Amino acid sequence: MSLITPNRRGGANKGGARRNENNRIYGLPLPLEFSTPATARFHPARHILGLFGIPDTRILNPHCEGTFDPLTCSVWVTNSKDSTILWRRGFFGKGDLSRSEPSWHTRQMTARKAAGKFLTSEEIREKRRAERKQFKLDRAAALAQAAAEAEAAFAEGREAAPVAIPSGATWKPQAHPTAEDSRSPTPALTEEVEQEPEEPLEDLEHLQLTLQEAFFLIWNFNCLTVIDPATNEPMSLQQIWSTFRSVYCDKLPPPLSEPAMKRFDNPFLVNYVAYHYFRSLGWVVKGGIKFCVDLLLYKRGPVFHHAEFAVLVMPVYEDPADQESSPFTLANAEPFSWSWLSTVNRVNSQVQKTLILAYVTIPASSRVSCDQTMSPACLAHYSIREVVLRRFLPARMRD
Amino acid sequence: MDDNLERPTSKSQLPPAEHPEDEQSSGDEDQGPDWTKLPSVSGPRPVIPKRGEKDFEPIAAGGSGYQRHVLDRSRSAMFDALRAAPSISSKSASHAVWYPELARAHVTIARGVVVANMGHSVARPSLDPGVSQKVQKRLELLPEEALYLIERGALFCRKAGEPVLAEEERLDEMEGAPMSVQQAFAEMIGKEDLTLEKYQVYAYLKRLGYAVTRAKPPTSEYPVPTPYPSAASPSTTIFARLRNLFRSFVFGLRNLLLGSFDWRRPIKFSRWLHHNMDYTSLSKSLRFLPSGHDVPLHIKTKSGAPPSPYEIFYHLYKPSTPFKKTAPPPPDFSVVVVNARTTPIPSLHELSTLFGVLPELPPPVPRKRQAFTPGGSKTPTAPPPVPTSVAPSSEASSWRKLFQWAPSCMTKQSSPEKAQPQAPRTNPFLALKTGNKIIVIAAVDAGTTTFFRFGQGVFKEWPML
Numbered sequence: 001m002s003l004i005t006p007n008r009r010g011g012a013n014k015g016g017a018r019r020n021e022n023n024r025i026y027g028l029p030l031p032l033e034f035s036t037p038a039t040a041r042f043h044p045a046r047h048i049l050g051l052f053g054i055p056d057t058r059i060l061n062p063h064c065e066g067t068f069d070p071l072t073c074s075v076w077v078t079n080s081k082d083s084t085i086l087w088r089r090g091f092f093g094k095g096d097l098s099r100s101e102p103s104w105h106t107r108q109m110t111a112r113k114a115a116g117k118f119l120t121s122e123e124i125r126e127k128r129r130a131e132r133k134q135f136k137l138d139r140a141a142a143l144a145q146a147a148a149e150a151e152a153a154f155a156e157g158r159e160a161a162p163v164a165i166p167s168g169a170t171w172k173p174q175a176h177p178t179a180e181d182s183r184s185p186t187p188a189l190t191e192e193v194e195q196e197p198e199e200p201l202e203d204l205e206h207l208q209l210t211l212q213e214a215f216f217l218i219w220n221f222n223c224l225t226v227i228d229p230a231t232n233e234p235m236s237l238q239q240i241w242s243t244f245r246s247v248y249c250d251k252l253p254p255p256l257s258e259p260a261m262k263r264f265d266n267p268f269l270v271n272y273v274a275y276h277y278f279r280s281l282g283w284v285v286k287g288g289i290k291f292c293v294d295l296l297l298y299k300r301g302p303v304f305h306h307a308e309f310a311v312l313v314m315p316v317y318e319d320p321a322d323q324e325s326s327p328f329t330l331a332n333a334e335p336f337s338w339s340w341l342s343t344v345n346r347v348n349s350q351v352q353k354t355l356i357l358a359y360v361t362i363p364a365s366s367r368v369s370c371d372q373t374m375s376p377a378c379l380a381h382y383s384i385r386e387v388v389l390r391r392f393l394p395a396r397m398r399d
Numbered sequence: 400m401d402d403n404l405e406r407p408t409s410k411s412q413l414p415p416a417e418h419p420e421d422e423q424s425s426g427d428e429d430q431g432p433d434w435t436k437l438p439s440v441s442g443p444r445p446v447i448p449k450r451g452e453k454d455f456e457p458i459a460a461g462g463s464g465y466q467r468h469v470l471d472r473s474r475s476a477m478f479d480a481l482r483a484a485p486s487i488s489s490k491s492a493s494h495a496v497w498y499p500e501l502a503r504a505h506v507t508i509a510r511g512v513v514v515a516n517m518g519h520s521v522a523r524p525s526l527d528p529g530v531s532q533k534v535q536k537r538l539e540l541l542p543e544e545a546l547y548l549i550e551r552g553a554l555f556c557r558k559a560g561e562p563v564l565a566e567e568e569r570l571d572e573m574e575g576a577p578m579s580v581q582q583a584f585a586e587m588i589g590k591e592d593l594t595l596e597k598y599q600v601y602a603y604l605k606r607l608g609y610a611v612t613r614a615k616p617p618t619s620e621y622p623v624p625t626p627y628p629s630a631a632s633p634s635t636t637i638f639a640r641l642r643n644l645f646r647s648f649v650f651g652l653r654n655l656l657l658g659s660f661d662w663r664r665p666i667k668f669s670r671w672l673h674h675n676m677d678y679t680s681l682s683k684s685l686r687f688l689p690s691g692h693d694v695p696l697h698i699k700t701k702s703g704a705p706p707s708p709y710e711i712f713y714h715l716y717k718p719s720t721p722f723k724k725t726a727p728p729p730p731d732f733s734v735v736v737v738n739a740r741t742t743p744i745p746s747l748h749e750l751s752t753l754f755g756v757l758p759e760l761p762p763p764v765p766r767k768r769q770a771f772t773p774g775g776s777k778t779p780t781a782p783p784p785v786p787t788s789v790a791p792s793s794e795a796s797s798w799r800k801l802f803q804w805a806p807s808c809m810t811k812q813s814s815p816e817k818a819q820p821q822a823p824r825t826n827p828f829l830a831l832k833t834g835n836k837i838i839v840i841a842a843v844d845a846g847t848t849t850f851f852r853f854g855q856g857v858f859k860e861w862p863m864l
Contacts, residue, residue, distance in 0.1 A: 029678055029864060057676045059668055147466075154465035220666045220685060237663060273688060280685035282864025299863055308828060316747045318697050335743035338842045342849060354832045356856060359747045367697060377662040383689040383696075386856030387750060388834045394607050394850060397732075398718055 022303055028089040029282070029300070031223045033060040062089075064217075066209065067227045068235070073247045075214040075226055076206045080105070083207030086224075091284045091301045092217065093209040098122065100286075100302060104205040135171045142166060210287070211244045211268055212275040219376065241376060244268050248328060256327050262370040264378065265315065265326050265362045273360050273382045274313045283309075291351065292344045294331075295358075310353040311386075312344065319364035345389060355389045495545060495556045497578065502590035504545035504556055506538040507574075511553065516610050516722055517544045521620045541613065542587035543601045549583045550602065556583065591617055596843035597712060597736045603848060604734075608718040611734075612727060614711040624714060624727040627758035660687070682864040691859050698748045709749040711756070712736050715839070732839050733757060739842035739849070754836045754855050762830040762857075827861040 034057045064082035066075040077083045077093065083102050086092045095102030099122050107120045146163040153160035209217075209224075217224040218240060225234045228243075235243065242261070245268050249260040260266075274295065278285045284298040288310055296307040314332045317323040323333060348355050363381040372378040494508040506518060518540045540548070548554035555577040563575050578586065588595055604611050616623055654660075657667050657674060666684055668675050675681045714730035716722045735753070745753070834854020841850050 030681065032681070034677055055673070055676075056670070057673070058670065059676075151463070151465045154468060222664070276685070277688055277690050278858075280682060280688070281858055281862045282682050309831075314747070316698065319699050320701060335746050337743055338739040338844070338849070341744050341851075342842075345851075361696065361698070361747070364697065364699065375662055376665075379688055380662075381689075383694040385690065385692045385694070385747075386858055388832060388852075388854040388856050390832065390852045390854070392732075392839050392850035392852040394604055394609065398608060 026088055026091075026301055026303060030221065031062055031064070031086060031089045031092070031217065032221050033062075033089075034058070035060055061221070061223050062086075063225065064223060065225045065227065066214065067229055068240075068243065069229065070247065072208070073211060075209040075211070075224075077209065078206040080203050086207060086209070086217075091286065091298070092213050093207040094287075095205050096208050097205040099125065102205050102207050105201065105203040108201055131173050134173060135166065135168065138171065139166050211247065212272045215240065215244060215272060216276060216279060238375075242374075245373070252327050260327050262373050263322075263326070263328070264365065264368070264370075264373065264381075265317065265322065265328055265330060266373075267328055267330060269373075269379070269382070270315045270330060270360050270362065271313060273379060273384050274311065274358050276379075277358075277384045278311070291353065292347050293355070296353070297356075306351070307353055309356050310348045311356045311358050314357050314359050316359050316361045317364070318361055319366055322362065322365055341389075345391065349391070357387045357389060358384055359387070360384050489555075492552070493548070493554050494574070495540065495554055496559050496574075497545065497556050497583075497586060498559045499586060499590070502542055502587075504540040504542075504554075506540060509538055516724055517548070519621055519724065521618070541617070542590045542593045543598050546583055546587045546598060547602050547605055549578065550580055558582075558586070592712075594736075594738075596738050596841075596848075599843055599846065600734065600736045600841045600848055601713065604713075604715065610716040610718070610720075610722040612714045612716075612730075614714050614730075614733065622725055622727055624729055627729050678864055682862065686859075686862075692751065692754065692855055696748065696751060700748060707745075707749050707752075708737050708742050709735055709745045709753060709840075711753065711838070729758070732837065734850075735838065735840045737840065737842055739844035742842075745840070745853075750838075750853060753838045753853075757836040757838060759835045760833075760837065762825040762835070763833050765826050765829060827863075830857060831861055 036055055036057050062082070062085045064077060064086055065079060066077040066082075069076050077086060080102070083093065083095070087095075087101055094100055095104060097104040098107075098120075101121065103120045103122070107122060110120065142163060142165045146160075146165060149163055150160040214224060214226065218226065218237065226240055227233065228235050228239070245266050246257075246261060248267050249257045252260055271294070275285055278295065278297055284301050286296050286298065286302065286307070288294050288296040288307075291310050293310040294313045295311040297309040297311060298307050299305060312332060315330045317333065345355050361383045363378075368378070368381045372381065491510055493506060493510045495504040495506045497504045503521070509518075518538045520536045521539045522534045522536050524534050545554065545556060549556055557575040557577050561575050587593065588598060601611055612624070613621065653672075653674070656672060657669055661667075665687060666675060666681065670676070675684050711733045713734040713736070714727070715732040715734055716727070717731045720728065720731060722728070832854075835857050836855040838853050839850055840853060841848050
């Protein structure tokens with residue numbers, strides 16, 4: 001079930017029905033669509049190709065449009081049709097007023113109608129958090145009661161009666177009388193609101209693509225056009241290549257920004273190599289800041305299942321001299337301590353994700369000429385390899 | 400599997416039922432031993448209270464007599480257990496002599512586990528006066544082995560050169576005053592590359608039942624495990640050669656018709672040639688960046704840098720593996736021991752050096768769920784004998800597409816592949832999480848050891864699209 005389209009079937013939309021719905025909506029893994037035109041009239045191309053056993057497929061390119069925003073270092077897609085296409089075919093980008101899918105408009109519309117019938121993912125999240133808070137209060141109260149009971153029993157010298165402590169799996173939210181009372185005045189209010197003519201709600205949200213996602217779409221599929229905000233003209237590939245790299249160089253003081261453009265350790269390049277590699281293997285790659293890591297890998301998408309892998313991108317300099325002279329501070333370039341690695345591993349295993357260290361080697365400027373950075377051909381000199389990190393428990397691995 | 404230990408639960412964990420005589424086993428991984436379960440020599444066994452949770456804040460109503468009582472009970476049980484003297488009879492203990500200059504303990508009387516899987520036999524010239532010079536083989540222990548046995552109380556070791564008691568003064572075969580545990584620690588830590596961290600890892604693994612040997616033989620007499628079976632070289636059968644030839648032909652033809660790789664437009668679509676016309680082949684064409692562990696590394700290392708501490712130190716054998724002291728099999732795990740405070744995590748160069756010496760393991764088979772039998776035998780999860788990877792390959796499918804008009808040709812070529820027994824299907828996530836080469840790194844942080852498994856990633860072999 002798409003979390004923003006209303007479900008008319010109510011209870012039937014669970015489990016299998018929701019999965020089928022998701023498979024239907026998010027069925028295309030990439031923005032390009034391959035179609036076999038089922039035209040009845042005679043077409044010579046189809047028959048000639050058919051002799052070789054080759055089906056006649058066409059590519060449908062959605063040709064989305066976005067604007068580059070230098071302040072946020074991202075590409076904004078304001079057209080809601082384009083952002084829906086980019087989200088539904090490959091889960092690119094993030095709505096800036098939403099949790100992930102651009103659902104702000106739908107949430108505002110449902111807030112105008114009777115509340116409680118349709119829930120977006122943000123509302124589901126709030127509900128879940130409130131329930132969990134209530135569970136924690138109940139559990140703390142039960143623990144306090146158990147401790148008081150044990151204390152009283154000890155003072156009297158008898159055995160304490162066991163007190164049931166709620167566990168997360170079996171606790172059910174109880175209907176609280178206070179919440180129901182607060183609901184009753186609202187239907188009266190909403191009725192009044194609906195009688196007034198509503199002004200059409202403008203969609204104020206846009207889809208935000210990171211530089212790596214945008215470049216991936218432009219370079220490989222040519223399905224995104226990026227508009228320069230200063231000139232309102234679409235940018236060519238060469239302009240996009242140099243603009244995306246200069247975002248990191250412009251932050252440096254002027255004498256350093258010019259030579260920094262020719263460096264191989266530009267954070268855009270390093271992160272792009274990792275992004276492209278995992279996308280080319282079919283994984284949906286999203287940001288991992290919530291779990292102390294750089295990237296999260298989903299098998300088909302966030303709506304299907306939780307991420308299985310958490311990736312830390314570790315840049316490795318081929319020449320240590322490059323690292324010393326670097327104006328950029330790349331994260332994880334210096335080998336960090338075991339305590340930090342333990343921390344990140346512990347955080348991720350709490351949420352059942354496996355930690356992957358993706359090593360991206362940065363070519364040495366002594367081995368590869370710096371002029372290569374002028375075109376995407378320099379990406380051929382990087383390399384990426386991954387290492388899986390898990391804890392080893394000797395007591396469990398004995399058999 | 401090991402994630403289960405780290406998931407928080409609101410229920411307090413009861414210690415697993417333990418064999419009462421097994422005084423060396425500890426309860427949970429991360430908590431100390433349950434002192435109330437250890438047998439104590441002095442007095443009757445104390446009443447065993449359940450190990451419960453300590454409150455983290457005082458009760459609002461006041462009064463924590465119950466809590467204090469529980470804590471006192473556990474503390475006194477711990478002190479009682481520590482006070483108990485080690486209870487091993489001298490009849491079952493072995494005797495040895497420690498030679499500091501050789502850094503070895505020569506076992507004079509060997510009993511029990513000492514002979515089974517510890518120590519190695521070394522030929523040394525006999526030094527007794529009066530006996531003619533002849534080379535005798537004797538059992539010698541490495542410092543960590545001797546120290547472990549002394550700590551357990553299974554070995555009485557005296558230092559060579561200490562005064563030897565006369566025959567009449569001896570009690571129970573003891574030739575002289577045995578070393579105390581403190582003296583043993585002072586003598587043996589620091590000899591033969593043995594640091595306190597390495598000893599702690601050794602003792603912990605031995606206590607769990609593993610057989611632990613050194614990876615780098617300290618002397619030539621030390622038994623070396625049989626080398627790993629070398630990875631099968633890419634087959635040079637005629638079938639494989641033909642396939643390579645055909646692949647290069649198709650590649651050249653494609654380049655001719657579509658133009659060579661252009662970095663301005665890396666993905667080319669062609670309707671007539673049906674190139675990149677579905678998601679699988681499109682995804683495959685996207686993999687043009689150099690990736691994987693086969694790509695050569697050009698990392699420059701500083702010439703004056705000290706040698707890296709990341710070296711395989713121990714070979715680990717599971718308790719179920721038949722371990723023969725004189726001819727050890729290839730190890731189950733290779734362990735590196737580092738001090739977590741002074742050493743950062745391994746760099747890529749160090750990791751690839753470590754992976755370079757390890758064998759490639761086949762993808763893991765999912766555990767077969769067996770119906771519970773009272774006899775209790777579990778089938779070991781042996782990897783299937785078929786070494787071929789079960790990873791999907793799309794090259795065969797592209798072959799089939801182009802040769803649809805010659806079905807007979809295809810069946811002949813695919814039959815030798817089908818003739819092999821059908822290997823059980825590997826779960827791709829299991830293979831991805833394990834990797835194909837495993838190195839275990841033990842990071843010791845002032846007594847607390849954490850073991851990490853670094854596996855070489857195999858994402859390229861298991862694409863999702």
